[in-house]
Amino acid sequence: MTQLAAPARAAAPQSLSPQTALDRLTMFGWRGGLAAILAGLVLSFVLFGYWVVYFRNADMDFMVIYNALVMNDGKPQAFFDHPAYLTILSLKSWFRLLHTAGLLKAWTLSAIPPASDVAAFDAAMTGAVRAGRVLALLIALACVAIFAFLTRLIVRDWRVALLATLAFALSGGVAVHSRILRSELIAAMPVIFALMILIVMSRRASALRPFALALAAALCVIGLENKVQAILLIGALPVLILPFGSEASRSVAFWDQGSGWAAAFVAMSAAAAAVWMAFPLVTVGFDRALLDAAQLRPILFNGFGHYQAAIMLLILSCMITYARIWRISAAETVASMAAVIAGAALALMLLDVDYDSRNVIAIFNPLEKMLTFADASTSDAAHAASPGATLLMLLQGLGSVLARYTFVLRSSARPTVFLTWLIVPGLIVAWRRGERLLVLQALLLLLAAIGIDTLGVRRGLKTEYFIFTDPLIILAGAILLDRITEIGSHRFALPIGYALIALHIAIGQAEPVKYATKRTGPESICEWHGYYMPLLQLPWCPPSKT
Structure with a gap:
């Protein structure tokens, strides 16, 4: 009986293991999921970016576009603050390429009509700004694709790599930089x-x-x-x-x-x-x-x-x-x-x-x-005018960053902070399992993000600056999730995953939606346009004195 039963048990079909949360969250597979992420970025850009009135993000769209127009006219670069060198060069070449293909008339400053002809000026600047926004989208798409490729080489599980890519693509930094011309993304x-x-x-x-x-x-x-x-x-x-x-x-x-x-x-x-x-x-x-x-x-x-x-x-x-x-x-x-x-x-x-x-x-x-x-207090601290004041400034910045990471004490258009709520428990779990090296890897990434954000507080830690540290937080979460495999089978894993995706979409897209739905007039840039754009008069600003 025993000898007959053994082969029967061996021949019985094995029961399939239930799908984990990672399987359900990545149901489209690696290629399909990546294509869906990129398509989502394009859709968001079309709905809340491309058609937005040209003067909505004038700082610093106008600065970059002005320099590209001026340089295509054979004049020297006029903006050096960041210095945004590669952003300006890439837009200059992009304008030239589009003009050669017959897709852009306003590719030089001399091609922009005078401000007195408001309708013609608006049309020309609209074309230039929209062309610049398309370039910003293309750069953002390339960054997301490269991030996905490299993340898959870092982690063992492609599902983790895809979720990390999704978190990056839906982060506040990418949401901003995929539709405006700023220097932070390429930096x-x-x-x-x-x-x-x-x-x-x-x-x-x-x-x-x-x-x-x-x-x-x-x-x-x-x-x-x-x-x-x-x-x-x-x-x-x-x-x-x-x-x-x-x-x-x-x-x-x-x-x-x-x-x-x-x-x-x-x-x-x-x-x-x-x-x-x-x-x-x-x-x-x-x-x-x-x-x-x-x-x-x-x-x-x-x-x-x-x-x-x-x-x-x-x-x-x-x-x-x-x-x-x-x-x-x-x-x-x-x-x-x-x-x-x-x-x-x-x-x-x-x-x-x-x-x-x-x-x-x-x-x-x-x-x-x-x-x-920088403001006077920051400048004095950097030049060691008062060590005590320097320490106090850093502690205040750290407190502000930690409050922002809670989101409850200080909210922002930064969904990546919710990942820290999972990273900290993940660090504890990994430590208890004896994976000290894993803890050190993730902890250093998180501490680097906190440190850089602490210094960024002195400039208001604007949404545009999130691109410097969001990837560090996402990588810390990815390497933890890749090693703590049992998380995917936890009963709360799937609802938490859905909640995080929903939060990333809702909060990450808050700034683009806000700018797209504003109905106010031109951005108030008259106080600096004469300095940064001396050869371009704007219809809503008084004539420049330069």
């Missing part, structure tokens, strides 16, 4: 992509790993070239990557042989050549006469270049520390350091595409440039 995302590339490559030993570090360094410089605020994210990156190694990170045999040192020598030669080519930019960036003319005040020791050297030292120190922890060979470490220098130096050469010393000065002195727009 933040290259640095975020650099971090993600480093996380991927830290877990996969390869003879080509130094090339990935060169790409990451170049992306960091590219981000800085578009907005100086990226320096905060760049400064955190070397520390963030330290715990992401593994046993698989150890150098491959190539680096333990003579060929490894030969490759290191080639990398050092490439770095020397790249530095030689970029050195004229370095001399301009720290030219004291130009710095004084730009009214930049030194932060440390009455001189420039000190904290920049400290950041470089931090990067090299973290690379050495990483090599010691995860058993990276000396040859690969040297080659990687050289690759980082080469990648950064080559990316600086982008400044020569449309050279202006004011862009160079801003990028080489990002903190000094940021402080030119």
